[in-house]
Amino acid sequence: MSTAVEIAESAKTPSSPPKGFFRSVVLGQRQAVVGLAVITAFVIIAFLAPLIAPNPKERLGETFTPPGGEFPLGLDGGGADMMKLLIAGTQVSLIVGFAAAGVSALIGGLVGLVSGYFGGKTDNVLMRFTDYVLVIPDVPLMVVAAALFGRSLTNIVIIIGVIYWTSTARIIRAQVMSVRERVYVRRARSLGAGHMRLLRKHVLPQIAPLLVANTVLLVAYAIFAETFITFLGLGDPSLISWGRLIQNAFTDDAILNDAWWAIVPPGVCVAIIVLASTLVGQSIEDALNPRLAVGHLSVRRFGLRVLPQRPSRGERGATAPPPSGASAGGKGRR
């Protein structure tokens, strides 16, 4: 039976996402290249952290020694090398970011897939539930959960991941619903392909790029959320993360000591990686969904209308148009 299905499918398998899809996205858009390069650099630093920055908390001199000489970024309120702390922080922050994004991509992807594919009652129940969760303010919920469940890295990852799945679920669901009704999927179904086969062979490959784009954005939000939680004193007390460094600068009164070198760097790191993730995530989304970049005139010609975008908390900038109107959106805007 499966051979018949396979032959029929191989006769005319849809070609999207086409070969070299990611290559075309990456090469076609400067911002994606920059974003990807930045993320890669941080990931490399994170992997090398134990080698280049062992014992980051070691006291090496006077508190708040200004930058210069041996210590390019000076020493913090505990007399530890800011450079080493920052490198060690990169590791923890990225672990939180990627792990939490993974958790929410898993939950959100699964809910979106099931909801969009099966439709009907399942869809109704799941999406109602998602709607309710979406309204609960995410950051306060995270803070409360972190306060209740105790201060550990695993808890933070789970809390962030479990709270951020809703936007993924909605986006994936919408995509799955459109893929499900495409002709080749219907054909495969009528040939007797089972749910698992349809999902694995036809639906998943189609939504994978979108899931990746969404997960990249989620990495940024998770890193961001970690700084919130840690700043309120709910982070893992034994670990150094960027959020922790910001908190340390605050609690050690770096401001009174005029120690800008203890305050500025961790925030800059967070901002850079969030910006980079936004660039990459949006580039993939734009490539997947040209409607976002197309001016309304050409859209209307086909009798379509750009619906009022309702970006949800989780996605934040995700559904908004690309940031640099010239490079990405400029092509179709006129």
Add this chain to the structure above:
Amino acid sequence: MRGVDYVLKRIFFAIVTVFVAITLNFVLFRTLPGDAIQALRCRACTQEFKDALRHDLGLDKSKLEQYRLYVADLAHGDLGSSLRSQQPVRSDLWEPIKNTMAMIAMGTFFSILLGVIVGVISAWRRGTWADRTGLWTGLTFYSMPPQWLGLIIVLYLATWLGLPTSGIKDPLIGLLEDASTWDVFVDRIRHMLLPAATLGLVLFGQYALIVRSSMLETLGEDYVLTARAKGLSNWTTVWRHGFRNALLPIVTLVALSLGFIIGGSITIEYVFSYPGIGLAVVEAIDQRDFPILQGAFLILTLSVIFFNLVADLLYYRLDPRIQ
């Protein structure tokens, strides 16, 4: 009557969400291993005292019974009592709520103002350096942790601007002589400026993006073309026909980003020691005062639900096209 249908649907949704929020609040705080009493940091408390306290709070009853009591108490506006001050949570949180509301309102006003200005200019001059600079500035601020931006503002701007960086009231005001209402008011505003500005800076990027895209969309509409054909000036076209319609999505976006606004305000209040609900939350976490934390979370959630409903209804009122 589809309009009435829509309104009723939104109200029904809000009511159900309130129950979901209450249940979540109950589940979070009552089904943990251990309970609030166990977590209470108190060395002198004996086991008998803790048991008595547990009995007082009804923690020894069954979960279902506890839930029923919790909902019943809430219906009477009773949020329980703080473990520390022994005051009702409601009265403990009342002052902070007012302070936070004022600060958030000011911050949101800043962000919308800035976002609209940047968004309109970007859309109007799209593809130029003004467009790029505006949007990149917005996006960059949007990527910064609010608490960090607050610290940076304190570090670099506060002294230069001569604005206070902590608290809500100058301790010297009204100490020697009676201060006039005006002086007290000005003092309040001065204390609110920096936290509100931080919030405004962090938030304006997303408003700029949404105003820009909806401006671009409206500027391509036929009625804008008609306006131009009629010979209206560029400015009048942008203002009267483009901008007013472009403002609609902001209503939705403000409501949707309330969770983030409130989250940001928690850390910002902490940085500026601004006595709002965020600072109350931080203190409650520090002292393991769970009733306060629970009450604050419930109030924040309910206000987000409420403002979402308001936005939905406002949107309905403002945009006759949904009808």
